[in-house]
Amino acid sequence: MALLPESWPQAGDMQRHPLDNLPEFVAASRLTIASARRELVIQAPDLDPAVLSDAGICAALQAFLLQSRHARIRLLLNSADNTHGSHRFITLARRLPSYVQLLRAQPEDQAPACWLLADQRTLVWRPQFRRYTAGYACADAALPARTLLRDFNERWERGQPEPQLRQLHL
Template sequence: MSDEHTPDGEELDLIKFESPGRFTLHNPESELPTPATWEPAPFVLGVEQALQRFSLADQARAHALALMQQASLTLCLYSPDLEPWLYHHSSIQQACTQFLLGNRNRRLRILLRDSNRAVRDGHRLIALSRKLSSYVQIRRCHPNYPAPESAFLLADDQGLLMRPEPDQFAGYAKYQDPAHVRQLRRLFDQTWDTSITDPDLRSFLL
């Protein structure tokens, strides 16, 4: 009787030993925390004059990364919700970190229409603002004041990335357009002056 039970017991032990745990350790999920590095668009801030139109997400990402990597003074980001498909990435976080640490006078200002999604899901730029709170400011538009409908990024006094319809990928980038940047900077500053510190963002940062 013991000989008959022993093989059965061994088989059951082997089946349990080879069940899902071993396979999940080697599934693709383990690679997700390290997404592929983005490549910046091949244009020089303050030099390239042609309008660069784009319609794909990857193109928007390349222009945003190029502008952030080349900025040397200020970055102003206006976004409906810190669009994770565009700004929640290690390449963007690294570019902003290098920008801010390159000079103590550099600043990144982020203005949001709604912070709920970024607070709920987490965001790399919010995490960066926690680490470099003296250099990064994040505020939310005041609900009682008008706010821009478009989404845009301003790099120094030269470059911009504009997406007129924030729910779409399409837009354009300019690497040398001081007049347009000044116009958008005035709009950004006006909205910033009436913006509020979001208590949800503050509690998240704590």
């Protein structure tokens, strides 16, 4: 697959661009984050350090959050068990807690897929969280985005704060 053009995502581009390896997922995620204006929604079974602790991804997330006081990130995860040491996303979430919300899904609400949705439209999706194959990026994925977001919001309402990510103030 050819990497996505720097001009991606473009309004009206409903084509699914296949993503088959980690660098392609990271590049598509950076471009998606850079295109976002109001909200990023992330479904991730855990805080995948290969993507969510990537320096470029976290820099893009920080730039997104600082561009507007209305910018928000919501992340729903299954577990934070594999989060050890310093994780850039957790550091960012702790620095900007009013803009970043993390919740753990209830056991019956946990999902194996991983996806990033920008402004209810631009989608980066992969079916199996630990495999960087068979995924895609779509700039104008309004219909699948609507379905994913509806399901996400229902599970979000039942989600709980992740105790392992609590910051202790001493």
